[in-house]
Amino acid sequence: MTYLLALDQGTTSSRAIVFNDQGNVMASAQREITLSTPHAGWVEQNALELWQTQIGVAQQAIVKAGLLAQDIAAIGLTNQRETTIIWNKKTGQPIAPAIVWQDRRTAEWCESLRLAGHEPLVQQKTGLRLDPYFSAGKLVWLLDHIPKAREQAQRGELAFGTVDSWLLWNLTRGARHVIDMSNASRTLLMNLHTRQWDDELLELFNIPRALLPEIVPSGGLIGETADGLLGRRIPLTAALGDQQAALFGQSCFKQGMAKNTYGTGCFMLMNTGPQVQISQNQLLSTLAWQTPDQTTHYALEGSVFMAGAIVQWLRDGLNIIRDSSDVEKLASQVPDCDGVVLVPAFTGLGAPYWDSEARGMITGMTRGTNRFHIARAALEAIAFQVADVLTAMQHDAHGPLTELRVDGGASGNDMLMQFQADLLGVPVLRPVVRETTALGAALMAGLGAGIFKSVDELSGLWQLERRFEPSMDSVTRASHLERWHRAVARARS
Numbered sequence: 001m002t003y004l005l006a007l008d009q010g011t012t013s014s015r016a017i018v019f020n021d022q023g024n025v026m027a028s029a030q031r032e033i034t035l036s037t038p039h040a041g042w043v044e045q046n047a048l049e050l051w052q053t054q055i056g057v058a059q060q061a062i063v064k065a066g067l068l069a070q071d072i073a074a075i076g077l078t079n080q081r082e083t084t085i086i087w088n089k090k091t092g093q094p095i096a097p098a099i100v101w102q103d104r105r106t107a108e109w110c111e112s113l114r115l116a117g118h119e120p121l122v123q124q125k126t127g128l129r130l131d132p133y134f135s136a137g138k139l140v141w142l143l144d145h146i147p148k149a150r151e152q153a154q155r156g157e158l159a160f161g162t163v164d165s166w167l168l169w170n171l172t173r174g175a176r177h178v179i180d181m182s183n184a185s186r187t188l189l190m191n192l193h194t195r196q197w198d199d200e201l202l203e204l205f206n207i208p209r210a211l212l213p214e215i216v217p218s219g220g221l222i223g224e225t226a227d228g229l230l231g232r233r234i235p236l237t238a239a240l241g242d243q244q245a246a247l248f249g250q251s252c253f254k255q256g257m258a259k260n261t262y263g264t265g266c267f268m269l270m271n272t273g274p275q276v277q278i279s280q281n282q283l284l285s286t287l288a289w290q291t292p293d294q295t296t297h298y299a300l301e302g303s304v305f306m307a308g309a310i311v312q313w314l315r316d317g318l319n320i321i322r323d324s325s326d327v328e329k330l331a332s333q334v335p336d337c338d339g340v341v342l343v344p345a346f347t348g349l350g351a352p353y354w355d356s357e358a359r360g361m362i363t364g365m366t367r368g369t370n371r372f373h374i375a376r377a378a379l380e381a382i383a384f385q386v387a388d389v390l391t392a393m394q395h396d397a398h399g400p401l402t403e404l405r406v407d408g409g410a411s412g413n414d415m416l417m418q419f420q421a422d423l424l425g426v427p428v429l430r431p432v433v434r435e436t437t438a439l440g441a442a443l444m445a446g447l448g449a450g451i452f453k454s455v456d457e458l459s460g461l462w463q464l465e466r467r468f469e470p471s472m473d474s475v476t477r478a479s480h481l482e483r484w485h486r487a488v489a490r491a492r493s
């Protein structure tokens with residue numbers, strides 16, 4: 001039997017999962033990581049903690065599977081995207097905390113570039129928007145605020161990376177300073193068409209080229225783990241952003257296939273095939289992956305910032321649930337929200353609104369409103385946001401989207417999945433293996449190591465667990481959506 005190890009460095013935890021070559025989970029290990037918010041809108045993490053927890057769970061997962069390093073054929077890495085780290089190449093120490101994708105401190109920087117008229121060029125080259133979400137602004141902020149950083153960067157003493165680069169640097173003990181193409185496509189610095197760093201953008205943002213990692217394909221030999229880290233050296237044969245990895249793990253290999261991951265946020269990606277398709281409907285264009293045979297796939301993406309994070313807020317902010325899993329029980333105490341709508345614009349709104357100024361709001365409350373209604377409205381808000389993204393995607397897509405594959409924590413919530421199918425009017429398909437992010441990284445690693453000969457060999461591994469059919473009549477659906485859009489308009493005014 002051949003085993004593959006997936007390392008999944010996410011926003012809330014570092015995880016490692018051992019898979020066999022049939023895509024079955026053999027063992028896993030997980031550690032939570034700390035998130036700090038030192039100022040309003042700032043979100044930071046300790047880059048060393050990301051590395052230490054990740055290598056720790058990798059060691060644990062191998063032991064839990066009853067294996068030794070020599071039993072692992074290859075490692076695939078997947079990660080929270082956009083989060084930005086700069087470190088000193090000599091000491092390997094980060095020069096500042098990692099600035100997390102959710103951080104909004106660069107809103108003004110984005111606004112000034114937008115006012116200067118640069119957004120169309122940026123969108124045409126990168127497929128993205130001038131939004132604090134992406135890495136470039138975070139990188140500029142570090143260069144401008146950490147003493148001596150800019151001079152050191154110009155002298156080539158510093159390295160920039162997203163989380164994949166940082167972990168690959170540490171896994172190879174500094175032998176490789178690289179970034180995979182799917183992660184590079186989230187920086188605002190890679191030209192989506194040439195798949196190279198773009199000189200014009202580097203000049204516009206005033207970023208020294210010496211800082212940047214080498215862009216490598218998502219699948220293929222990147223390097224080997226350094227001696228002593230995991231026992232024997234293990235080939236590192238895949239790296240890709242977590243949402244792209246989930247698209248791959250969901251076997252969305254063909255143009256027009258789409259998945260939605262319910263994590264901290266919600267990320268819907270649709271494979272658009274080998275051509276870049278720039279969205280006309282407020283979505284992002286992104287690189288999905290480049291396989292070892294140099295085939296590149298692109299995707300359209302709708303990123304929603306608050307999904308599972310709303311449930312965390314019910315638990316930690318409102319204290320109306322003890323455990324995130326209690327939300328379904330609470331929400332099902334009432335047949336509907338009784339007119340209550342929750343707009344979770346806690347950090348502004350992502351796709352398709354892209355409004356950093358919007359703020360959270362609960363509308364439609366009466367004397368009869370209770371925590372059950374609020375819990376139900378919180379869950380429904382997740383589904384409403386996904387519906388907005390799907391509508392935009394339907395407009396961009398060349399053919400109709402006929403089904404949506406789902407994964408991530410909240411996809412296990414049957415009530416939410418049924419409401420989702422009802423709102424979308426298309427079936428929602430939940431697979432047996434819901435660890436699709438890690439699975440995608442493992443399968444890509446297998447491809448990179450030559451264990452699988454082609455993507456076609458992988459399609460048969462996807463198995464349906466449950467299919468949710470839409471059952472809501474169109475009048476009810478329209479009235480739900482109308483109430484939601486009225487509430488969104490108020491949250492934005």
Ligand code: G3P
Nearest residue numbers: 010011080081101263264
């Ligand atoms: O773009 C951000 C995304 O990659 C974060 O994903 O699952 O760590 O919340 P997750």
